[in-house]
Amino acid sequence: MKRAKPKRAVAEVERADAPPPPVSSPIVVLTDPMGAAAEAIGALRTKIQSQHIHLGRRALAICAASPDVGNTFVAVNLAVALSQIGIKTLLVDGDLRNPTVQNYFDIRDTTGGLLSCLSTANATAADYTTEEVLPDLDVMFAGGATPRAQELIASERFPALINSYLRDYEMTIVDTPAANRCADGLRISAVLGFSLIVTRKNRTMVSDVRTLADQLKKERVVVAGTVLSSY
Secondary structure: OOOOOOHHHHHHHHHHHOOOOOEOOOOHHHHOOOOHHHHHHHHHHHHHHHHOHHHOOOEEEEEEOOOOOOHHHHHHHHHHHHHHOOOOEEEEEOOOOOOOHHHHEOOOOOOOHHHHHHHOOOOOHHHHOEEEEEOOEEEEOOOOOOOOHHHHHHOOHHHHHHHHHHHHOOEEEEEOOOOOOOOHHHHHHHHHOEEEEEEEOOOOOHHHHHHHHHHHHHOOOEEEEEEEEOO
16 A cells, blocks of 8 residues: 655645746845845844834835945845745835836736826725735835836825835835935835935945934934945
């Protein structure tokens, strides 16, 4: 009589046959989970979980003083890392000037994203959100760039949208454009109330970080910390 396969073996076969996740290599917590960058994201996740989420804080804007310091890399990887431990997470691309979150996911966004949501009267947030991109991770893509970025982010629709997400998700992560290029990041941080500053060695100036931290403080934003990125 043929013996049945142990349940664990069956589960391993099912995982082996499952299609690969729709992501690209910069999501290191999935593509290189034992690497140094993934380890650093894991440490950041632990800090955010213990010093942010456990205090009842449900949102975090990822900010940078200048461009090209790895802001989006941190936002995407942190969101994915949080979802990996069962925290229902939403990732929002809040950069309506040069959106790049979509480059991290090998899927076609058909929702219109944040741009359409903020531009459409009586919009329902769920209609513009791509659900279950990964287990416990939903994404609102930017939906494109627009010269109306400041107008849309400054509108009353944006805080109303964020408030709806705070009710539906345990954690909302918002990627923002560089603070030295526009005021969008400050506005987004002020709406969320909490911010994480991303820096990069040999690219970010200490004086710029101090200026950004002071600006956030004036907007009554709590800075959760500063991250040194290598991407």
